[in-house]
Amino acid sequence: MKRVIDTRRRQFILSGAGAAAAAGFGSLSPAALAQKSKPLPDYAAYKDASRVIVHSGKTIETKRSGFGTSVIVPDDILYVRNNLPAPDPMIVADRDAWVVSIEGVRNPRKITIGELKTIGIVTVAAVLQCSGNGRAFFPHKTSGSQWSVGAAGCVIWSGVPVSALAKAMGGVADGRHFMTGSGDEKIPAGIDPKSVMVERSVPLEAMESALLAWEMNGDPLPLTHGGPLRLVIPGYYGVNNVKYVDRLAFTENETNAKIQASGYRVRPVGQKGKPGQPSMWEMNVKSWINHPAGMGDTVRAGMVQINGVAFGGTKGVRLVEVSVDGGKTWNDAQFVGPDLGKYAWRQFVYPVRLKPGSYTLVSRAIDEDGNAQPAERKDNHRGYGHNGWRDHGVKITVS
Numbered sequence: 001m002k003r004v005i006d007t008r009r010r011q012f013i014l015s016g017a018g019a020a021a022a023a024g025f026g027s028l029s030p031a032a033l034a035q036k037s038k039p040l041p042d043y044a045a046y047k048d049a050s051r052v053i054v055h056s057g058k059t060i061e062t063k064r065s066g067f068g069t070s071v072i073v074p075d076d077i078l079y080v081r082n083n084l085p086a087p088d089p090m091i092v093a094d095r096d097a098w099v100v101s102i103e104g105v106r107n108p109r110k111i112t113i114g115e116l117k118t119i120g121i122v123t124v125a126a127v128l129q130c131s132g133n134g135r136a137f138f139p140h141k142t143s144g145s146q147w148s149v150g151a152a153g154c155v156i157w158s159g160v161p162v163s164a165l166a167k168a169m170g171g172v173a174d175g176r177h178f179m180t181g182s183g184d185e186k187i188p189a190g191i192d193p194k195s196v197m198v199e200r201s202v203p204l205e206a207m208e209s210a211l212l213a214w215e216m217n218g219d220p221l222p223l224t225h226g227g228p229l230r231l232v233i234p235g236y237y238g239v240n241n242v243k244y245v246d247r248l249a250f251t252e253n254e255t256n257a258k259i260q261a262s263g264y265r266v267r268p269v270g271q272k273g274k275p276g277q278p279s280m281w282e283m284n285v286k287s288w289i290n291h292p293a294g295m296g297d298t299v300r301a302g303m304v305q306i307n308g309v310a311f312g313g314t315k316g317v318r319l320v321e322v323s324v325d326g327g328k329t330w331n332d333a334q335f336v337g338p339d340l341g342k343y344a345w346r347q348f349v350y351p352v353r354l355k356p357g358s359y360t361l362v363s364r365a366i367d368e369d370g371n372a373q374p375a376e377r378k379d380n381h382r383g384y385g386h387n388g389w390r391d392h393g394v395k396i397t398v399s
């Protein structure tokens with residue numbers, strides 16, 4: 001196990017923690033507290049209702065207590081986020097016949113999944129996480145699903161490497177700076193497609209790790225998660241992982257679809273989104289505790305295995321520390337389970353003997369580049385990219 005500790009940075013984050021403001025630790029916004037789980041929508045009826053929170057017919061999150069400890073998140077508890085109504089199940093009736101148009105290569109053409117399967121195979125474990133995961137902890141009124149920790153999961157994707165596909169089509173054409181994926185959802189008549197369609201562009205360099213996936217966790221890619229074909233960009237926020245992809249284009253510019261031009265942009269509270277503001281591309285370093293889960297969890301005095309997950313976006317995670325006193329003192333956690341590579345999350349455990357009393361459990365991670373989770377969230381209009389460790393903590397009573 002790699003245990004390189006950057007002492008300087010550790011010093012820095014320790015003093016940062018001490019100076020942290022006593023902002024509402026782990027407190028959920030009123031909107032988040034008011035929500036109740038709804039019935040599962042038909043297309044996701046197979047999900048385990050006891051381990052998920054159904055926010056709406058288009059948004060389902062994994063409960064903190066619903067996550068297991070064996071690294072991979074199974075389909076039946078993996079979060080769901082649909083911007084548009086889920087497509088007709090007919091699109092997975094004949095998977096190999098699905099057609100995707102490859103553009104911006106020297107020899108552009110349409111290609112079926114059946115044919116993609118002859119070009120190459122890659123398998124990668126990666127964290128899929130919504131940009132708004134942790135939005136429920138922002139104190140201002142954020143629009144969008146009030147996710148706490150469960151709009152994320154580590155899954156295994158399998159498909160064709162985009163780099164091999166581009167090579168098979170003569171290589172990327174000159175002057176292309178972005179890779180743009182388009183979702184196949186039918187747009188109702190009378191609506192400007194660009195205003196609602198899921199079409200996302202990422203910097204061209206992301207193609208080196210990207211794949212067009214037809215399999216998830218060993219099963220044909222479920223319709224719910226983008227079957228029959230999905231663009232996967234390991235280490236990038238969920239929105240860039242376009243489901244039901246029917247077009248992959250190497251483009252000169254970013255798409256002008258609203259979801260790219262003004263959506264998923266980090267901006268000050270109260271400001272409108274516009275091109276030029278930071279786009280939700282690479283994920284930042286993050287960790288949280290899944291057990292004990294807080295929320296009234298009764299914990300028996302004695303040995304407690306505090307465990308959770310940590311990941312570093314495109315970087316991998318180097319170290320996780322756990323505190324049982326709200327961040328005053330920290331201890332190294334141990335990684336458990338297999339290391340599935342830099343895009344996956346690591347499970348961690350901190351075994352500790354706890355006497356009866358009240359505890360505030362928090363965790364913080366450092367990625368392979370030495371970036372540490374900050375103590376506090378960075379307020380922004382849509383509540384994106386929250387990796388502050390304080391808000392993600394849990395309060396427990398030990399008796």
Ligand SMILES: Nc1nc2c(c(=O)[nH]1)N[C@H]1C(S)=C(S)[C@@H](COP(=O)(O)O)O[C@H]1N2
Nearest residue numbers: 079080081082083130183198225238239243
């Ligand atoms: N075609 C399409 N792709 C999409 C979306 C969508 O609505 N349509 N939602 C995006 C968003 S915002 C997220 S967070 C992830 C969610 O993936 P999941 O539903 O498999 O969890 O898919 C992304 N890709």
Ligand SMILES: [Mo]
Nearest residue numbers: 130131238239
């Ligand atoms: Mo998302």
